[in-house]
Amino acid sequence: MMEFIESKTWIEWLLTIAKLALAFIPVLFILLLIPMERRGAGFIQDRQGPNRSYIKIPFFGKIRAFGWIQNCCDGLKLFFKELYEPKNVHKVLFSLAPAIPFGLTLLTPCVLPYFASLNFTFGDTVVHIPAANVDTDIGILLMFGLSSLSVFGTVLSGWASKSKFPLLGALRATATSISYEVCLGLSMMGMVLLAGTFNVEGIVSWQENHVWGIFVQPVAFFCFLLSAIAETGRPPFDVSEGDPELVAGYHLEYGAMQFGMFYMGEYGHVGINSILMATLFLGGYSIPFMTTADVQANFGGVLAALFGICAFLALAFLHMVYRWLREFNKGKASNKDEINKEYLLYKIIAWVAVPVFIALAIASGLFLHPEATMVNGAPVYGIGTALGTAAVQFLVLMVKTVFFCWVWIWVRWTLPRFRYDQIMHLGWKILLNIALLNLVVTAVIAKLVMGGN
Amino acid sequence: MVRVVKHKEMNLIERLYIFEAFRGLYTTIKHFLRGFFRYETLPTTGYPEVKPYIPRDYRAKHRMMVRPDGSPRCVACFMCASACPAHCIFIEAAQSADGRIEKKASRFEIDHSVCIFCGLCVEACPVDALRMDTCETSFVHPKRKDFIVNLTDLTSWNPKDYPDDPQSQVAPGGTQNKQALEVWGEVKC
Numbered sequence: 001m002m003e004f005i006e007s008k009t010w011i012e013w014l015l016t017i018a019k020l021a022l023a024f025i026p027v028l029f030i031l032l033l034i035p036m037e038r039r040g041a042g043f044i045q046d047r048q049g050p051n052r053s054y055i056k057i058p059f060f061g062k063i064r065a066f067g068w069i070q071n072c073c074d075g076l077k078l079f080f081k082e083l084y085e086p087k088n089v090h091k092v093l094f095s096l097a098p099a100i101p102f103g104l105t106l107l108t109p110c111v112l113p114y115f116a117s118l119n120f121t122f123g124d125t126v127v128h129i130p131a132a133n134v135d136t137d138i139g140i141l142l143m144f145g146l147s148s149l150s151v152f153g154t155v156l157s158g159w160a161s162k163s164k165f166p167l168l169g170a171l172r173a174t175a176t177s178i179s180y181e182v183c184l185g186l187s188m189m190g191m192v193l194l195a196g197t198f199n200v201e202g203i204v205s206w207q208e209n210h211v212w213g214i215f216v217q218p219v220a221f222f223c224f225l226l227s228a229i230a231e232t233g234r235p236p237f238d239v240s241e242g243d244p245e246l247v248a249g250y251h252l253e254y255g256a257m258q259f260g261m262f263y264m265g266e267y268g269h270v271g272i273n274s275i276l277m278a279t280l281f282l283g284g285y286s287i288p289f290m291t292t293a294d295v296q297a298n299f300g301g302v303l304a305a306l307f308g309i310c311a312f313l314a315l316a317f318l319h320m321v322y323r324w325l326r327e328f329n330k331g332k333a334s335n336k337d338e339i340n341k342e343y344l345l346y347k348i349i350a351w352v353a354v355p356v357f358i359a360l361a362i363a364s365g366l367f368l369h370p371e372a373t374m375v376n377g378a379p380v381y382g383i384g385t386a387l388g389t390a391a392v393q394f395l396v397l398m399v400k401t402v403f404f405c406w407v408w409i410w411v412r413w414t415l416p417r418f419r420y421d422q423i424m425h426l427g428w429k430i431l432l433n434i435a436l437l438n439l440v441v442t443a444v445i446a447k448l449v450m451g452g453n
Numbered sequence: 454m455v456r457v458v459k460h461k462e463m464n465l466i467e468r469l470y471i472f473e474a475f476r477g478l479y480t481t482i483k484h485f486l487r488g489f490f491r492y493e494t495l496p497t498t499g500y501p502e503v504k505p506y507i508p509r510d511y512r513a514k515h516r517m518m519v520r521p522d523g524s525p526r527c528v529a530c531f532m533c534a535s536a537c538p539a540h541c542i543f544i545e546a547a548q549s550a551d552g553r554i555e556k557k558a559s560r561f562e563i564d565h566s567v568c569i570f571c572g573l574c575v576e577a578c579p580v581d582a583l584r585m586d587t588c589e590t591s592f593v594h595p596k597r598k599d600f601i602v603n604l605t606d607l608t609s610w611n612p613k614d615y616p617d618d619p620q621s622q623v624a625p626g627g628t629q630n631k632q633a634l635e636v637w638g639e640v641k642c
Contacts, residue, residue: 042488043484043487043488043495044481044484044488045484046484046488046495046496047488047495048488048495048497323493324492324493327493328493331503332503333499333503334501334502334503335502410478410481410482410485411478413481414474414478415474415477
């Protein structure tokens with residue numbers, strides 16, 4: 001036991017345990033996805049979307065945070081509702097089923113790297129900490145194995161409800177996600193083949209050193225996108241909850257937070273698949289045209305650019321706020337004082353943020369020159385630079401992921417629902433063939449161009 | 454005669470669906486960007502704070518017109534109550550104090566929880582006493598009996614809210630009340 005503990009220094013243990021917090025990131029995406037979905041849907045349909053819920057704070061009054069408070073309201077409502085189950089349900093399975101998809105959102109991302117492996121000098125030792133919580137060579141296979149388990153939640157809930165519609169919905173959902181998982185796996189194999197490893201960090205570092213996956217595997221990317229949308233059971237592939245036929249699908253009999261768990265599971269799944277897509281095809285955590293070593297060597301410049309972008313975004317936000325307020329104050333609304341007070345808070349925050357960001361950008365650009373020690377011919381930096389690089393890479397990955405999350409919502413509010421036979425036709429007769437063909441072509445070209453192995 | 458609508462045959466690109474799907478995505482992103490960057494141009498309004506425009510001839514809550522001396526114009530002829538398909542008007546007649554006029558309404562009540570806002574009472578009124586041009590469209594009350602409006606409620610409107618209507622300006626407080634009162638004269642018993 002003591003030997004196991006002493007096999008690592010205290011900083012290694014600390015970071016390894018702190019890394020476990022990364023498991024909660026897909027769950028946190030729910031906080032982003034709910035307002036994004038609801039207000040995005042609003043804007044797409046020329047509405048305003050939910051923007052009424054507020055928290056009251058002294059002086060500034062009702063703070064609505066552009067509809068983000070809606071999250072709390074949705075969540076609170078679901079939490080405080082009574083857990084209800086119909087008469088003849090299978091009690092154990094009925095209460096177990098919602099936990100499965102939600103629990104898996106915590107478990108599935110264990111192999112995903114949110115930043116490059118940490119390599120830094122600590123005292124006179126060189127510490128290496130892998131980025132993923134589970135750093136294995138079967139990485140992506142493990143992930144697919146875990147994520148396909150969420151089908152159990154679907155099928156168990158349908159079965160345990162002892163009702164026709166949930167059962168039909170569950171069968172449809174199961175069939176859809178199982179058939180599209182085949183395409184999902186096959187379309188990803190092209191990238192695995194090129195990178196030559198199942199390790200997700202290996203795939204990202206291949207992209208970092210060569211080119212982003214979307215440019216070498218555009219067809220695979222497209223197949224992956226479609227099957228990922230279908231696999232999560234989101235529109236336009238949501239036949240499992242096609243309301244004209246099946247009322248609400250497999251979670252028909254659920255209410256309160258049990259229903260909420262299904263939704264959180266679904267959103268978490270969307271988050272995970274978005275991260276995966278960004279990781280496999282959009283270079284993951286890598287900054288365009290820069291490898292991790294480049295970032296660390298020019299860490300000050302990178303930070304300066306980052307803070308510069310933040311300052312620009314804050315200015316753009318201010319511009320939007322001022323323009324909207326000008327138009328708003330021309331109108332005849334009866335709550336002008338309230339709104340102006342609320343926006344005063346946003347203006348103050350943004351006006352404080354702009355100079356802070358600019359100062360940080362200038363400071364880090366001028367004064368941040370991390371010193372490297374050469375270990376085995378490669379430069380290794382201190383812990384500050386390593387963690388800073390990780391933070392920057394994490395942000396970059398999040399930006400890419402949010403873009404894909406938006407694609408999910410965008411597609412949902414654009415395309416009408418497919419018929420069930422159309423989904424199966426698309427999955428088995430079109431996408432699967434394209435993915436297979438793509439794999440074969442990739443393999444042949446890879447053999448010819450890259451030679452051996 | 455049966456009208457036959459012939460749809461255009463879809464060409465190959467349209468039948469492939471994928472390109473049409475991208476066109477659809479383009480359309481929705483346009484709408485999204487307009488909502489995101491030009492929020493103020495959205496056609497919807499925040500309702501309770503920003504009231505929508507309601508034209509004068511919209512059949513809204515009723516009001517009772519008044520004579521220059523402030524008494525209701527109603528002569529208790531029961532025309533409106535007879536015309537009402539929902540039977541929501543209740544009138545009790547009494548002798549008028551004015552010798553020129555036979556009757557007046559001692560009670561005139563409209564139950565807005567029953568009213569169907571058809572406007573037939575307004576059409577039926579021979580003396581232009583009843584109108585539906587208040588532009589008040591929201592009827593929210595905690596109790597059912599609050600929906601019943603009586604004569605006091607019906608006559609308690611302000612002439613300043615109807616600046617373009619000469620008949621309303623005749624009422625006490627209106628711009629033409631003075632002349633109208635001279636023409637109308639004193640109440641003769």
